[in-house]
Amino acid sequence: MNPTQVSTVVADPASVADAIGSRFSCRAFHRDKPVAREQIEELLALARRSPSGTNTQPWKVYVLQGASRDALVDKVCAAHDAIYADPARAAEFREEYDYYPEKWVSPYIDRRRENGWSLYGLLGIAKGEKDKMHAQHQRNYRFFDAPVGLMFTMDRVMGRGSLMDYGMFLQNIMVAARSHGLHTCPQAAWNGFAKIILPHIGASDSEMLVCGMSLGHAIESEPVNSFHTPREPVEGFTRWLD
Incomplete structure (x- = not known):
């Protein structure tokens, strides 16, 4: 083990807590405020310290900026529009792994619904306004105007545990991003x-x-960026065993 890892003292614990606590899913970025390659490299250099089972390090990262970013946005938005026009075409596009459950149960479906309707309510989108919902959903495929888009892959040969490793890697990127504003x-x-x-x-x-993942400078004045999801209290998910 690197001796500096053992002996390092976190001089400002509050900053660590603030970085974690201020992370949220930003949905409006400054398109015209670029992120320097050096900054992105710093984030990835920190994130690579993430733990992984037997140090497999399953992550592979693709950074999209400029023309490569814009071309992907155009391709995926066109496919998204095609599905909206003809829902049967959704069968052409399948996720490779189940991110969400096949059958939703409480309390998870309740949190999901609260999240969706709270966001739409903030944006003034009423139930049944399908065109507006489609347009808002498509903001995902525009990286919410962020100048940097990140795509993360891993080899299919890896097991389910590698997805857990990946989550820690992603969290490190998001927390490290806060240290760069x-x-x-x-x-x-x-x-x-x-x-x-x-x-x-x-x-x-x-x-x-x-x-x-979208990465960039948040537009603080955008109402959508005032949307912060609630969290269960510690006692709601913790059992103490003596």
Whole structure:
């Protein structure tokens, strides 16, 4: 073990707590405020310290900016619009792994509904306004205007535990972003369009899409960025055993 890891003292614990506590899913970014490559490399260099079972490090990262980002946005938005026009075409686009359960039960379905309707309510989208819902959902596929889009893949040969490892890697990126004044939005919404995304980013046939992420500078004045989801209290999910 690196002796500096053992002896390092976190001089400002409050900053660590603030970085975690201020992370949220940003849904409005400054399109015209770029993120330097050096900053992105710093985030990834920190995130690579994430734990993984037997140090397998299953993550593979693709960074999209400029023309590559815009071209992917155009391709996926076109497919998303095609599905909206003809729902039967959804069968052409399948997620490779089940992110959500096949059957929803309480309390998870209740939290999901609260999340969706609270967000739509904030945006002034009423139940049944399908065009507005479609447009808002498509904001995912525009990276919410963030100048940087990240795509994360891993080899299909890896097991389910690697997805747990991946979650820790993603969280480290999002928390590290706060130290640069940046915000993020992790997005499983991209997963259904893997057959478009993987060839676009040059992924090999052995890779599967884990998720995408938007990265950039948040627009503080946008109402959507005032939406912060509630969390269960500690006593709601913890049992103390003596």
